[in-house]
Amino acid sequence: MEMTRRQFLKISGAVAATLAVIELGFDEKGAQAKSKEFKIAELKPTPTICPYCAVGCGILVYSKGDDVVYTEGDPDHPINEGSLCSKGTTVRQVYTSEKRITKPLYRAPGADKWEEVDWDFALDKVAKNIKETRDRTFIHKENGLTVNRTDSIAYLGGAALDNEECHLLQKLFRAGLGLTFIEHQARI
C-alpha cells in the first residue's frame, strides 16, 4: 500500500483522535464515587430539649423553611453530650409525621366519631367543663376541717416540664382549683 504524505498525516490524525476518544470516553476511574449531597450543609441548627423523658437531653434541630431536615443529639449539651436514645432520635417525626394531629378534635357526648373544631371552641369547652365540675363537686369542709378541694379532677404532668412550668401548674391546679390528684407521667 503506497501512501502519500497527506494520506499518512490524515491516518495518523484519525488514529490519534480515536485513541483520545477511547481514553476519555472509557475512563473508568475518572468518575470517582461521589457521596450524596451533604443534607445539612448551610443549615443553622436550633438547640432544643427532648420532649420525652425526664433526662432532658439536648437536641439540635436542622430546619429548612417549614421543614425539619434532621435532628441530632447536641454535642455541647452537658446531659447527653451528643448521644440520644432511639426514641429521642425520632423526634423529627413529631413534626413531619403524616399521623400528626394539627387541629383540636372533639367527640361530643354520645357521639361515635371525632370532629375537627377550632381552638376557641376547644379551650372554652375545657374551661367551662373544669369550672362546672369543680363547682359541682367542691368540698369546703370535711370532719369539721376546712379542706377546700375537689376529688373529681386529676392533673397529669409530663417529664418535659421544667421547674418554672411545674411551679405555675401547681399554683393553678393545687392552690387555685383545689385539686389533690396531681401526678407525674414518669411515676405511672
Next chain:
Amino acid sequence: METIKFVDVTKCDGCRACMVSCKNWNDLPSEIEEFHGSYQSHEKITANTWNVITFNEQERKDGGLDWLFRHSSCMHCVEASCEKACPEDAISHTKFDSVVIDYDKCVGCGYCVQACEFDAINLATYIDKNGKEFRKAQKCTQCTDRLEEGMQPACATACHTGAIVYGDKDDLLASAEERLAKVKERYPNANIYNPQGIKGTNTVYLLADKPSTYGLPENPKVALSQVVWKDYAQPIGKAMLGATTMAVIGSFIANSLNKKNESSEGEDHHE
C-alpha cells in the same frame, strides 16, 4: 491518619439508638417485621435497614445466661468481596477506607449480595418516573458524607454507652487490647474480630464470645475466582475490547482513505 469504627459489644445495652440514628441520617423508610420470637427487631440487615442489633441468648457453663448484643452492619473489609464481585466498578474504597457504592454505576445485578460473607449488602427496589422497577445495591456507607465534613458516623454519635466509637486506628486497636484484658474474666472466650484473611476490616469488634456465636465467619476470605475475575480477567478483557475497537476504527479509516485514493487515481493526477 487511618481511622476505624470500633464496636465494643460488652458495652452495648441494646437500646437500638444506632439503628434509629442510621435511619434518621440516611432517610431510610421503616420496615415493620413480624415478631420473630426474640427481642431482636429485624431478622437481618436489609437494603433499607443498614444496621441491626442482634440479640443472642447464650447459656453459660455455670448454668447462667448471657444476653449478647451486637451492632451488626457492613464491616468495610479492606479486601472487600463486594468490590471484587462488582462487574461495573461501582463499589470502591474511599479515603476513609470505607466501602461505598456509586449508585449511578450500580446496575442492580446483585453479584455483591451473593459475594458478601456478612450479608451486609442487599438490593433495594425502586420505581422510576415511568413506573418501571429498578434495583440498586444498598448498605452502610459508614456515613462517608459525614466523615467528609469532619463529623462522626451517625451510629457512633448516638451511642450513649460508648460501645461504638470512631477514631484513630492505632489508638482504638490499643484500647481494644486493654479492654479485652479487662473483660476476659467475665467472658473467657472474648476476642477482637478483625479478620486477617481479608486484611482486616474497617469496623473492628470486641466480641464477648466466639465469632460463630454471633453468626460471623471465623476466617472470611475473598474467593479466588473473584480475585481472578476482577484483577486479571476484567482488565485484560477491557484492554482487548479497547484494542479491538481501535483496530476496527483504524482499519475502517485506512480502508476508506485507500479506496478514495484508488477511485480518484484515474481522474486527475495532480499529485
